[in-house]
Amino acid sequence: MEKKKIKATCYLFPMPTVIAGANVNGKPNFVTIAFCGSLQYKPPMLVISSGKNHYTNIGIRENNTFSVNIPSIEMVKVTDYIGTISGKQIDKSVLFDIFYGELESAPMISEAPVNYECKVAKIINLNGTNDIIIGEIVQTYVNEDCTTKGKPDIQKIQPIVFSGFDSNYMKVGDVLAQAYKIGRDYKKE
Amino acid sequence: MEKKKIKATCYLFPMPTVIAGANVNGKPNFVTIAFCGSLQYKPPMLVISSGKNHYTNIGIRENNTFSVNIPSIEMVKVTDYIGTISGKQIDKSVLFDIFYGELESAPMISEAPVNYECKVAKIINLNGTNDIIIGEIVQTYVNEDCTTKGKPDIQKIQPIVFSGFDSNYMKVGDVLAQAYKIGRDYKKE
Secondary structure (H helix, E strand, C coil), X not given: CCEEEECCCCCCCCEECEEEEEEECCEEEEEEECCEEEEECCCCEEEEEEECCCHXXXXXXXXXXXXXXXXXXXXXXXXXXXXXXXXCCCCHHHCCCEECCCCCCCCEECCCCEEEEEEEEEEEECCCCEEEEEEEEEEEXXXXXXXXXXXXXXXXHCECEEECCCCEEEEEEEEEEECCCCCCCCCCC | CCEEEECCCCCCCCEECEEXXXXXXXXXXXXXXXXXXXXXXXXXXXXXXXEXXXXXXXXXXXXXXXXXXXXXXXXXXXXXXXXXXXXXXXXXXXXXXXXXXXXXXXXXXXXCCEEEEEEEEEEEECCCCEEEEEEEEXXXXXXXXXXXXXXXXXXXXXXXXXXXXXXXXXXXXXXXXXXXXXXXXXXXX
16 A cells, blocks of 8 residues: 655544534633544543634633534534634624523533533643643433434434545435444454 | 433544554554544644553553554444454454554554554543543555545545444545635524
């Protein structure tokens, strides 16, 4: 296999596209993030990474709470919009129907099919451009019409994939195979 | 929007499917991971989360280096296989063509279209089931035939999406819109 060295880059394939939310100076603010990941089942944790100068980060530190919202492909325009303009310049609280959960200070987006309500577990400084914010998830919410047998259904949620090098939003495609099954009898050819 | 509370869960939508690699007791070992994410441009960092009892973790601690490899959909069987059986039981070093980079101790998979060679920046304990391993990327490799104008091309790489609740591997679908453009003139209706 012919390998080409490119500059050290952090773009995983594929990346999720999520919207983080926090109250900043008493008003809900939101920012689009692709640098994020699931971390742990027990206690349930996730991580988001947000540029140190982002307005949302102020609110996350202020309240020690935040939300992670999964937008659907129908929300792609507003998802892009809030990722390109700062809450210092515009009031993003008017863009969505907002609800709160048990933490009472993590604003969540009704229109987004899935919402994770988080309290800050740790904020890590990697001596670089971003705040690495680890959240413990206290509650997960899903739109009723995006469930199948009570569970979130990715085909109904229609989340947005982010592709880094070409800066594209993409759809999730067809099912390829069932995990923990397709490889069970694998033999190298 | 009718919201349903489900148990607090950490499955983001969508998740990547990657293969982490490390030398354990002098032999390359690999494990499949969906709990991971891009973290930072400068210095370039990523995170993987691996169950505390995983064999690969021993090697990551031993060498302070590891790799993250992006499998293509053609590799779905072997990707699933190594995620369902431990390196304590089988020798996974025979499953791939392996190459090393400048760190000399992070085994990478030739067949995987993209490879990130990493040194450990931090291992974090969240008092739970997983080791949270943050890596600084020292070099990124891409298969020549998966590039367009010298850059990794997601359409040629054909990475695997992991869907958590239904445990499915999925394809990446069509391009939906261009980021930093589609939302530029957004107005709420």
